[in-house]
Every structure is written in C-alpha cells, then in structure tokens.
Amino acid sequence: MKLTVFGATGGIGQEIVRQALVAGHEVTAVVRDPARLTVTGTNLEVFRADLTVPEAVRPAVAGRDAVLSGLGARSRKDAGVATRLTRTVLRAMEMEEVRRLLVVTAGPVGPESEGDGMLDRAARSLISALLKDVYDDLREMEAELARSATDWTVVRPPRLQDKPLTGTYRTVVGGFPRRGRFIGRADVAHAMLTMVGDPGTVKQGVGVAY
Template sequence: MKLTVFGATGGIGGHVVRQALDAGHEVTAVVRDPSRLGIDSDGDGRLEVVRADLTDARSLGAALAGRDAVLSGLGARSRKDAGVAARLTRTVLDAMEAAEVRRLVVVSAAPVGPEPDDGFLDRGMRAIVSTVLRDVYDDLRAMEAALAGSATDWTVVRPPRLQDKPLTGRYRTVVGGFPPRGRFIGRADVAHAMLALTGDPGAVKQGVGVAY
C-alpha cells in the first residue's frame, strides 16, 4: 500500500514508519523536523519525507495525493500541548477530503473509550488517571468527535499505558470495547496494530481497544 504517516517522529509514529517499510509498503512521512525521523533512506526509494505545515490543509495535498491510507500518531506529549490532537486532526481531515483519500487510522487512549468490566480497582485507577489528564483526554474526545463527523473511513486505536518495549506482535484487540484487565502495551505493538487494522474492513468507523 501507499501510506502517509503523520506524527512520524513520535513514539508510535516512528514505529509505524519502520514497520510499514519492513512490510514492503511505500511510506510518506510528514514531519516538521526531518532530522528527528532518524531514517535517512530505506534503500529502495519507498520512503518519502515531506516537511509540511500541519496547520494548513493546502500544504498537505502533495503528501496525500494517490495514497491508499493515512495513519496518524498526532497528539499531545504533555498537558501543556492539550488541544493539538483535535486541531491538527481536523487539518488532516480537510486535506484528506480534498485529496479524496478515505482510510484513516489514528491513536487515541483507553480512557476515552468505553469502560471495561475490570473490577473496582481498575475502574478507580482509570478515574484517577482521567482526572489528572483531563485536558489531554478532552482533546482526544474532541478529535474522535471530528472523526465521527467526517466522511473518512476512520478507525481509532485506544491503548492503555504505553511502554517502550520491543515489538512482540502478541496483544489483544477488542472492536468497540477494551481487553479486560489490559493495563499496558508497547508503542511498537500499537504501531503493529494500526498497520494490521488499516486493511481490516471490520474496524472501519470503530474504536478498537488494544492491550497485552
């Protein structure tokens, strides 16, 4: 497939780029600072790095034209960045509509989705985290609302607490819900799930919980 990746220098986006190239896909990585990508070349011309203004939908046209799907790891890296996920995703949606690209897979977070039936302790911890990071999760809820109101064939991937661990390919996914007692997942495995779900028609217009 021909894929465009937003947030390509982030913790998940970087894994998406590398795994997509390893799988033989053609990848356009949209970045603000190419030096942060950490990939100079894939060796056979399947990687294109595009520096673009993510606040201007018109500047994204060349990065989206003719692509089969878009994967996005855009989101706030801290509470002070809250608002960036919804704002930049709206720009991506406008650019996708102009380029007539429909398939979109994005990262959100487990507390934004339905609450799993995990018992009192897990519900309590979920409530505490949601309160502490309220601004970040409100941003993600606004992002998901923008997706739901769009014409794209979107999928939202909702991981719990993220870890820096090697790719395992062994994790659980629940379409429309969340894996029971799923507390952690590695960023590399979130990227793996995003790529797998890109070609899954059963995940279109759905939130998908993913966890170990």
C-alpha cells in the same frame, strides 16, 4: 500499499514507519523537523509541512491507500493540538478523496471493560482526572472523525511502554481488553498496520492492550 504517516517522529509514528517499510510498503512520513526522524529506507519519502494548513498537506496524502496518525499532545500544556492538527489532515484527505484513516487516542477515552475490577476502575478514574485536558482533546478529535467522510478507525491503547515488537496483544472492537494495563508502542503500530485492511474496524474505536 502507499501509506502516509503523520506524527512520524513520535514513538508510535516512527514504529509505524519502520514496520511499514519492512513490510514493503511505500511510506510518506510527514514531519515538522526531518532531523528527528531516525528511520531510513528506499521506499521512504520525508515530507516537511506546516500541519496547520490543509493545502500544504494535500500533496502528502494524494493518491495514498491509507493515512495513519500518531498526532497528539505530549503533555497537558499541548492539550488541543490533537484536534487542531487532525482537522488539517481530514480537510486534506477530503480534498484529495482519500478515505482510509487510522489514529491513536487513549484507552480512557473509550468505554470501560465490563470485566475490570475496582482497582482498574479507580486507576482509570484517577488518570482521567489528572489528564482531563488531554483526554478532552482526544474526545473532540474522535468527534471530528465521526463527523468526517473518512473511513476512520480509532485505536485506544492504555499506558504505553518502549518495548520490542511482540505481535501478541488483544484487541476489542467497540470496547477494551479486560484488565488491559500496558502495551508497547511497537505493538500499537503493528495493530494499526494490521487494521488498515480490516473492514471490521472501519468507523470503530478499537481497544488494544497486552
């Protein structure tokens, strides 16, 4: 497949690029600073673009089978960036009539697992309060996706870890894994690539966790 990855220099984004190349896909990595992308490969195109201008992004998505995005705020002071930059991606995709889009948000943005106990619920409430601005941004980003013409999937992980790829994790379409507290960035990337061709995840939020 021909894939475009936004946020390709982030923890999840670089893993998406790396795993996609290993799987034999053609990958376009959209970056602001090419020096921060450590992944290399013969099927990799590095595309430097201003992510505030849809017209500048159009060539990066033209003719692609799917677009995957790891765009998001790295801290509270960056709240709002996920929605703003995703709007650019959506406009560019709509101009080029590219439909498949997968993005990362966060577990607390979606529904709680019905099997969670009091401790898990309390921890979720605390984290949601501490990162309210960031999660509000992600909710608005999800709302933008829902209003778009794309075949979107929202992937919602819990606390992220830097761990090697395992390929073993739980996913719940429209919900969240019971007591799902952690997942490695590499496994989030693996889940996203797996979902690209899964019609059951289209226009759905998918919780993913160990």
